[in-house]
Amino acid sequence: xxxxxxxxxxxxxxxxxxxxxxxxxxxxxxxxxxxxxxxxxxxxxxxxxxxxxxxxxxxxxxxxxxxxxxxxxxxxxxxxxxxxxxxxxxxxxxxxxxxxxxxxxxxxxxxxxxxxxxxxxxxxxxxxxxxxxxxxxxxxxxxxxxxxxxxxxxxxxxxxxxxxxxxxxxxxxxxxxxxxxxxxxxxxxxxxxxxxxxxxxxxxxxxxxxxxxxxxxxxxxxxxxxxxxxxxxxxxxxxxxxxxxxxxxxxxxxxxxxxxxxxxxxxxxxxxxxxxxxxxxxxxxxxxxxxxxxxxxxxxxxxxxxxxxxxxxxxxxxxxxxxxxxxxxxxxxxxxxxxxxxxxxxxxxxxxxxxxxxxxxxxxxxxxxxxxxxxxxxxxxxxxxxxxxxxxxxxxxxxxxxxxxxxxxxxxxxxxxxxxxxxxxxxxxxxxxxxxxxxxxxxxxxxxxxxxxxxxxxxxxxxxxxx
Numbered sequence: 001x002x003x004x005x006x007x008x009x010x011x012x013x014x015x016x017x018x019x020x021x022x023x024x025x026x027x028x029x030x031x032x033x034x035x036x037x038x039x040x041x042x043x044x045x046x047x048x049x050x051x052x053x054x055x056x057x058x059x060x061x062x063x064x065x066x067x068x069x070x071x072x073x074x075x076x077x078x079x080x081x082x083x084x085x086x087x088x089x090x091x092x093x094x095x096x097x098x099x100x101x102x103x104x105x106x107x108x109x110x111x112x113x114x115x116x117x118x119x120x121x122x123x124x125x126x127x128x129x130x131x132x133x134x135x136x137x138x139x140x141x142x143x144x145x146x147x148x149x150x151x152x153x154x155x156x157x158x159x160x161x162x163x164x165x166x167x168x169x170x171x172x173x174x175x176x177x178x179x180x181x182x183x184x185x186x187x188x189x190x191x192x193x194x195x196x197x198x199x200x201x202x203x204x205x206x207x208x209x210x211x212x213x214x215x216x217x218x219x220x221x222x223x224x225x226x227x228x229x230x231x232x233x234x235x236x237x238x239x240x241x242x243x244x245x246x247x248x249x250x251x252x253x254x255x256x257x258x259x260x261x262x263x264x265x266x267x268x269x270x271x272x273x274x275x276x277x278x279x280x281x282x283x284x285x286x287x288x289x290x291x292x293x294x295x296x297x298x299x300x301x302x303x304x305x306x307x308x309x310x311x312x313x314x315x316x317x318x319x320x321x322x323x324x325x326x327x328x329x330x331x332x333x334x335x336x337x338x339x340x341x342x343x344x345x346x347x348x349x350x351x352x353x354x355x356x357x358x359x360x361x362x363x364x365x366x367x368x369x370x371x372x373x374x375x376x377x378x379x380x381x382x383x384x385x386x387x388x389x390x391x392x393x394x395x396x397x398x399x400x401x402x403x404x405x406x407x408x409x410x411x412x413x414x415x416x417x418x419x420x421x422x423x424x425x426x427x428x429x430x431x432x433x434x435x436x437x438x439x440x441x442x443x444x445x446x447x448x449x450x451x452x453x454x455x456x457x458x459x460x461x462x463x464x465x466x467x
Contacts, residue, residue: 001108001109002031002105002107002108002109003075003100003105003109004194005028005031005032005033005075006031006032006033007032007033007034008033008034008074008075008355009033009034009067009072009073009075009094010028010033010034010035010036010073010074010075010077011030011036011037011038011070011072011073011075011076011077012025012035012036012037012038012076012079013038013047013065013070013078013079013080013082013086013088013089013092014038014039014040014078014079014081014082015037015038015039015046015050016039016049016079016080016081017046017048017049017444017445018148018445019049019103019148019149019150019153020079020080020150021037021039021049021079021102021283022033022049022052022053022150022153023102023150023151023153024077024102024105024152025037025053025056025058025154026056026148026152026153027105027152027153027155028077029056029057029058032262033075035056035057035058035059036058036060036061036069036072036073036425037053037059037060038057038060038061038064038065038066038069039060039061039062039063040063040065041062041063042062042063043060043062043388045201046062046397049208052271059200065088067091070088070091070092070095070097071095072378073092074097074098075097075098075099075100076092076097076098076099076100076102077099077100077101077102077105077230078091078099078100078175079101080101080102080146080169080172080174080175081171083198084174086096086415087262094243096441099175099178099258099285100175100179101172101174101175102150102151102152102172102175102276103145103151103166103168103172103175103176103181103186104175104176104178104179104181105122106151106152106155106183106403107176107183108179108181109152109155110151110155110164111158111159111160112157112158112159112160112161112162112163112164112183113163113164113184113185114163114164114166114183114184115130115134115163115165115166115183115184115185115186115187115301116145116166116168116182116183116185116186116187116212116326117130117145117165117166117167117168117187117189117293117297117298118167118168118169118170118173118186118187118188118209118212119188119189119190119209120188120190120191120192120193120194120209120341120343120344121189121190121192121286121339121341121344121347122189122190122286122290122293123146123167123168123169123189124146124147124167124318124320124321125192125282125287125290125317125318125321126187126189126290126293126294127143127145127147127165127166127294128143128155128315129290129291129294129311129312129315129316130165130187130293130294130297130298131143131165132311132314132315133294133298133303133307133308133311133312134163134165134298134301134303135311136303136304136307136308136310136311137301137302137303138161138162138163138303140159140162141162141163141164141165142154142157142158142162142164142165143164143165143166143167144164144165144166144167145166145167145168145172146167146168146169146172147167147168148447151164151166153319157410160172163184163185163301168183168212170195170199170205170209171198171207173208173209173211173212173417174208174441175463176211176212176215177208177211177214179354180214180215181215181217182212182213182214182216182220183212183216184216184221184298185220185221185222185223185297185301186212186213186216186220186221186222186223186240187223187224187293187294187296187297188209188210188212188213188222188223188224188228188231188235189225189290189293190223190225190228190231190288190289191205191206191209191210191230191231191344192226192341192343193205193341193342193343193368193369194340194341194343194366194368195366196366196367196368197365197366197438201208204463206230206231207234209231210231210234210235213235213238213240214237214238216238216239216240217239217240218239218241219241220239220240220241221240221242221243221297222235222238222240222241222242222243223243223244223245223293223296223297223300224242224243225244225245225246225289225293226244226245226246226247226249226250226255226257227246227247227250241253241254241300242254243255243256243296243297243299243300244256244296245257245289245292245293245295245296246292248264248290250268250402253266253267253268253269254266254267254268254294254296254299254300255390256274256293256295256296257292258277258288258292259332261276261277261278262274262275262276262277262390263276263277263288263291263295263312265295265299265305267299272299272305273305273309274295274305274308274312274368275308275309275310275312275313278316279309279312279313280312280313281315281316281317282315282317282322283322283351283352284322284347284348284350284351285350286338286347286350286351287322287351287462291312294317295312298311306326319335319450320335320336320337320338320446320447320454321336321338322334322335322336322348322351323335323336324452325451325453325457325458326457326458326460326461328422328457328460328461328464329422329427329464330427330428330429331422331425331426331427331428331429331430331431332429332430332431333418333430333431333433333453333457333460334348334352334430334431334433334434335419335433335450335453335457336348336432336433336434337433337434337435337439337446337447337449337450337453338446338450339434339435339436340363340366340435340436340437340438340439340446341366341368341436342368342369342370342372342373342376343372344434344436345361345373345376345434345435345436346372346373346376346436348432348434349365349376349377349379349380349381349432349434349446350376350380352380352430352432353379353380354424355404355428355429355430356382356426356428356430357380357381357382357429357430357432358381358382358383358384358421358424358429358430358431358432359377359380359381359383359384359385359386359431359432359433359434360385360386360387360417360421360431360432360433360434360435360453361377361384361385361386361387361395361434361435361436361437362386362387362388362389362391362392362395362396362409362410362416362435362436362437362442363374363387363389363391363392363435363436363437363438363439363440363442363449364389364390364391364437364438364439364440364441365390365391365394365437365438366391366437366438368391368437369422370391370394370395370398370436371398372397373395373398373436374395374398374399374402374404375400375402376395378399378402378404381406381456382406382424382429383407383408383421383424384399384404384406384407384408385408385409385411385416385417385420385421385424386407386408386409386410386411386417387409387410387411387417387435387442388409388410388411388412388441389410389437389438389439389441389442390441391409391437391438392437395436395437396410406424408420408424412442412455413442413452414442414443414449414456415452415455415456415459417456418453418456418457418460419456419460422460433449433450433453435449
């Protein structure tokens with residue numbers, strides 16, 4: 001049941017820049033609430049989301065949070081970027097204020113079955129591919145969540161029989177756990193070290209990811225890797241029906257794997273052919289695993305194998321994830337800015353390991369171990385071009401320790417980094433932006449970093465045309 005907001009004072013703690021805060025504010029206003037938005041950033045830095053709310057009777061406190069605003073509120077809606085240990089949330093709890101997030105409001109109000117996809121890497125690709133499969137059966141199916149699309153903004157478009165596909169971050173799972181909420185289908189793509197600037201240990205981060213499935217019932221579904229013992233242990237108490245992907249060696253009624261270069265499902269005693277691996281146009285074995293995870297969730301929802309095959313064959317990938325921006329002078333420029341953790345960058349390096357590779361890496365620090373990233377760069381890259389950032393000195397030190405000689409930078413702009421990479425790349429080779437680090441400092445976020453890469457590459461295209 002939707003949370004009753006009419007006549008209540010709703011404090012949106014953190015507007016943010018990725019539509020979630022805008023969606024919460026609009027939803028609360030439409031529900032008849034008195035809405036106050038507070039954010040540490042200035043009006044100038046929030047110009048776009050503020051413009052999206054300009055038609056609504058909302059009050060703002062910008063550049064600071066205030067105790068009197070928390071005291072005023074009947075309900076606090078926390079932006080996922082606000083950590084659980086925030087003193088403002090501590091004050092709200094002390095004052096007995098209910099604390100929500102966008103997704104806890106959404107799951108209460110949503111009339112349709114919800115699929116939630118999470119994982120350290122592969123979330124957006126798996127979510128988008130799953131949505132493509134679901135739309136083969138339900139063309140009106142909605143996709144939203146941790147990809148810059150507000151789930152609450154889509155409520156009016158939903159139909160009770162049509163599934164909703166959500167990408168869900170660990171930060172968002174915190175709210176679902178607090179309110180004992182889980183989706184009908186939970187997909188865990190993988191879990192590896194990330195966000196140690198937010199969580200004190202990897203184990204705590206992994207536990208949060210697994211909590212997506214904590215409140216599922218016996219008629220729900222849990223999709224997870226067949227070969228991940230940690231996730232298997234963390235979800236051992238889940239009541240949902242299990243679907244495993246990646247190996248046919250793990251027993252179970254519902255399994256997906258690759259056999260003789262074909263996607264295959266063992267589904268309650270029946271073998272289903274889901275098409276050739278070559279139909280998937282995305283490089284890397286990690287892309288195949290994402291496809292298996294998406295197919296498992298689609299089968300659980302009742303999507304036909306032929307619709308899954310068609311979706312796999314027509315899927316072109318996702319912006320900012322191994323995205324081919326352009327080919328210039330015989331060199332492919334690949335934007336993988338969403339690789340904000342070493343494990344994601346390593347997957348990209350492995351996908352292009354047989355090409356002459358110039359990698360743009362480095363950025364801001366999330367307290368992650370960079371040793372494996374450095375080893376992967378030393379093994380697969382001919383040159384590494386470093387972006388400036390708080391994690392870059394550690395990455396540079398690791399590469400120097402491995403006696404990797406072809407280091408360039410750090411550079412203080414994407415344009416300079418791309419031009420250096422272009423001067424090093426050989427025809428038939430690849431310039432790969434796959435930083436393995438966060439983006440803050442030089443860029444607002446990883447998507448701003450991707451925009452900067454695209455702009456720099458397009459300038460190379462123009463320069464080539466003018467030559």
